[in-house]
Amino acid sequence: MLKKNYLILLLLIGAYQLLCSRAEAYPNFIGHGYNSCITCHYNPFGNGPINDYGRAFSATAVGGRGFYNDNKPEELISQESGFFFKQPENQHFRPQASYRGMLLKQNFGEVKEKTDYIHMQADLNMVVKYGENDKYIASATFGYAPVPRALQGTPAESSTKKYRAREHYVGYRPSSTWGFYAGLMDKTYGIRIVEHTSYSRMTPQLTMDDQSHGVILHFNTPVFEGGLNAFVGNLTQDAPLRMKGFAGTFEYTLLEKNRIGFSVMKEQNDFVEETAYAAHLRSGLDHGNSIIFEVGRVEKTPKLLESKKTEYYSIFQNHIRATRGIYLLNSIEYYKNIVDNSYRVRFGPSIQYFPMSKIELRVDLNNTRNYSQDSSVKDRWDLLAQIHLWL
Amino acid sequence: MKTIIAVMTGALMMNAYAHEVTLKVALSPAGSFEAKSDKVKGIVLKDGAKFTAENLWVKVDELKTGIDLRDEHFHKHLASDKFPKITFTQVTAADGKGSGTLTVDEVKKIVPFTYTMKTPTKLEVTINVKNSDFKLKEENYMGIGVKDDVVIVAIVDV
Numbered sequence: 001m002l003k004k005n006y007l008i009l010l011l012l013i014g015a016y017q018l019l020c021s022r023a024e025a026y027p028n029f030i031g032h033g034y035n036s037c038i039t040c041h042y043n044p045f046g047n048g049p050i051n052d053y054g055r056a057f058s059a060t061a062v063g064g065r066g067f068y069n070d071n072k073p074e075e076l077i078s079q080e081s082g083f084f085f086k087q088p089e090n091q092h093f094r095p096q097a098s099y100r101g102m103l104l105k106q107n108f109g110e111v112k113e114k115t116d117y118i119h120m121q122a123d124l125n126m127v128v129k130y131g132e133n134d135k136y137i138a139s140a141t142f143g144y145a146p147v148p149r150a151l152q153g154t155p156a157e158s159s160t161k162k163y164r165a166r167e168h169y170v171g172y173r174p175s176s177t178w179g180f181y182a183g184l185m186d187k188t189y190g191i192r193i194v195e196h197t198s199y200s201r202m203t204p205q206l207t208m209d210d211q212s213h214g215v216i217l218h219f220n221t222p223v224f225e226g227g228l229n230a231f232v233g234n235l236t237q238d239a240p241l242r243m244k245g246f247a248g249t250f251e252y253t254l255l256e257k258n259r260i261g262f263s264v265m266k267e268q269n270d271f272v273e274e275t276a277y278a279a280h281l282r283s284g285l286d287h288g289n290s291i292i293f294e295v296g297r298v299e300k301t302p303k304l305l306e307s308k309k310t311e312y313y314s315i316f317q318n319h320i321r322a323t324r325g326i327y328l329l330n331s332i333e334y335y336k337n338i339v340d341n342s343y344r345v346r347f348g349p350s351i352q353y354f355p356m357s358k359i360e361l362r363v364d365l366n367n368t369r370n371y372s373q374d375s376s377v378k379d380r381w382d383l384l385a386q387i388h389l390w391l
Numbered sequence: 392m393k394t395i396i397a398v399m400t401g402a403l404m405m406n407a408y409a410h411e412v413t414l415k416v417a418l419s420p421a422g423s424f425e426a427k428s429d430k431v432k433g434i435v436l437k438d439g440a441k442f443t444a445e446n447l448w449v450k451v452d453e454l455k456t457g458i459d460l461r462d463e464h465f466h467k468h469l470a471s472d473k474f475p476k477i478t479f480t481q482v483t484a485a486d487g488k489g490s491g492t493l494t495v496d497e498v499k500k501i502v503p504f505t506y507t508m509k510t511p512t513k514l515e516v517t518i519n520v521k522n523s524d525f526k527l528k529e530e531n532y533m534g535i536g537v538k539d540d541v542v543i544v545a546i547v548d549v
Contacts, residue, residue, distance in 0.1 A: 034421075035422060036421035039421045039422035053532065053533040053535040056460070060459065060460040061458040074459050075460060133420070133534070220420065222421075
């Protein structure tokens with residue numbers, strides 16, 4: 001019975017990993033001088049709703065202005081970045097709605113090309129804040145959760161929840177240096193990049209639905225930023241599946257626009273124990289350009305089977321600001337499984353286009369190569385076209 | 392003789408337009424931005440190991456932060472319509488340090504600085520100042536504030 005549960009767990013994890021990104025965090029914007037996520041996000045480690053400044057920055061620095069009248073003042077564009085294109089009328093409530101969809105063409109250009117459209121995200125969020133410098137905050141996000149494709153068409157599909165709480169937490173910041181948060185949040189580990197299907201997110205199991213109930217202590221100065229996270233798993237899951245443990249990520253500022261960091265995470269449930277380590281670099285270059293790099297090691301030890309899995313991953317990504325509204329990306333990813341000595345390399349270019357406030361379009365072309373001593377798999381190209389809308 | 396004067400004047404004029412300045416501004420609770428200009432004007436003279444400059448200045452509107460709206464706020468904050476220039480006058484320096492009178496919005500303050508020789512003809516000058524010293528009001532835009540400390544880094548041709 002336990003072995004069966006373990007297989008179901010692995011299936012669920014694999015199924016989630018097949019889903020694609022729910023992008024909200026943009027660590028690449030260190031290229032604009034924003035070393036820390038907290039400048040633009042309520043959550044100090046990014047992801048989730050952006051604050052008023054983040055909205056204004058998104059509208060007037062990230063978003064293009066080709067669709068606006070030439071005479072429209074930047075200040076007005078900034079004001080219209082609020083919910084439903086309005087400047088906030090009160091200090092305490094900040095609603096947000098967000099949608100992401102993706103056209104996925106697997107095996108692009110091949111005879112067996114397969115096309116899907118995935119509604120990745122349809123979330124409603126409310127932030128309540130109070131006090132000087134938003135000393136007290138509460139944030140809750142509820143949204144659509146697509147049924148994992150591995151479960152589609154199976155008996156498990158009907159029992160799979162299609163809506164879920166993405167996060168809900170309360171926060172207290174007695175000063176700009178310290179913050180305490182408690183609730184359902186993403187774990188503090190590694191660079192929280194947009195691409196949830198990257199090996200750096202999938203390998204340590206930090207994808208779109210891996211939030212956990214817990215507490216986070218955040219420390220932030222211009223030179224050093226860190227977070228410690230103790231968690232008890234997502235309480236909506238069955239108790240044996242909940243991953244309990246701790247995580248921490250720490251960054252040090254080098255030469256003003258560069259951050260080096262390391263992360264550690266240790267977690268376990270009734271079926272598996274996982275230990276992960278990572279080192280990373282985020283480097284801001286002039287004119288909004290940046291590079292990020294992360295390398296990590298993950299060890300997974302099943303409790304019911306005599307096996308141990310050690311994996312390595314890395315990601316390198318540059319982010320080039322071609323002009324206001326348009327960014328070009330190139331990503332190279334690597335994954336290695338020590339058990340069978342197989343490894344994968346994924347690389348490809350992307351273009352990210354923010355035609356105006358509240359709209360993001362993105363196209364990625366990925367080439368994935370699998371290297372294994374036991375089998376030979378043809379290289380694969382995938383085309384991903386995403387749309388992201390928010391209010 | 393006229394040709395020599397013309398050539399020397401031309402050389403001095405080129406020298407007068409070659410300096411760069413970067414204002415490094417920290418945000419609260421986190422983040423930073425830089426306001427840059429490569430149109431700092433004025434002449435820096437070298438006499439042995441000593442450097443002097445009578446008047447270096449930059450137009451506030453020529454300081455650019457990389458974001459149009461932030462430029463607007465920055466220029467407004469410095470009241471560029473009333474006080475279009477930031478000046479650094481009566482500058483003397485030797486042995487890696489010096490001082491001069493910095494004038495922002497007509498508020499004058501003698502500030503010390505350090506410098507290093509980047510090349511035989513280029514100095515990198517670093518000045519630490521506070522907004523409050525120049526009676527600049529605290530700034531906050533949509534919850535993000537500007538910290539009091541500002542670092543000025545200038546690349547100066549001599």
